[in-house]
Amino acid sequence: MRAINPWINFNGNAEEAFTFYKSVFGGEFTKIIRFKDLATAEFPVADNDADKLMHIALPIGPNNVLIANDVPEFMGRVSENENRSKIAVSAESREEADNIFNRLSAGGDIEGQIGESPWGTYAGMFRDKYGIEWIVEFDPNYKG
Template sequence: MNVNPYVFYDGDCAEAFTFYSQCLGLPVEAMMRYGDTPGGSPVEASWDDKIMHACINIGESMLMASDAPPGNYHPPQGISVALQVDSVAEAESAYTKLSAGGEIHMPLEKTFWAERFGLFTDKFGIKWMVNCDPLDQGASS
């Protein structure tokens, strides 16, 4: 089994996934628009260029998303995308890049459970946690 987050955006999914791709150095695996739906778009024509489904593979997991159809978007609450990295350098890079333009809730720092851990909401309103396990568990600085 796998658990993969599926995030909904308020019309800026393409911008968000392009940003994540650049920040993480990973390709966007899928970016399907509502207007490309076989049999016709399930949303009003003004949303044909919005994203019906997007995906980025991150390790063995996927971050998936779409633009919520008009009138169906609700800001996410009570959930974060948790990004687990293997090194302090990866943690610092991902945290710095992904949090740019967003709101910092906890600076990336050493904690009693992690070599680095930090919390932020990105500029698209998505909450993230970046975690790097202690060095004695195989992570390196």
């Protein structure tokens, strides 16, 4: 397997969230497609969905891509209070783990403060200010 790339649905704020994620992880967006870019006579797009993102991609590290879209209004809202699957970030050091944890969790709700875990890693969990759940972890014994 080459990679697993998480794909997140948003309620119209994917671009704002991904601008924030870019400020944490760095890099450049490799793809941004708005619903209006795909509009045709066969696939009309409502005015209120035209500028929403159909696809956005942000590479994170050499093999991973964080992907998202906005859900068009006719499909209903994504429940941001559900327990979504978490996105796990494997840091290369404690310092990197602390930096990512502190920056991504800003304005969010911390579920488990970053620190020593019972399974021998340095980890923490939180829901960011956009409702996305994350685990940031550094495993000093990783032999990748």
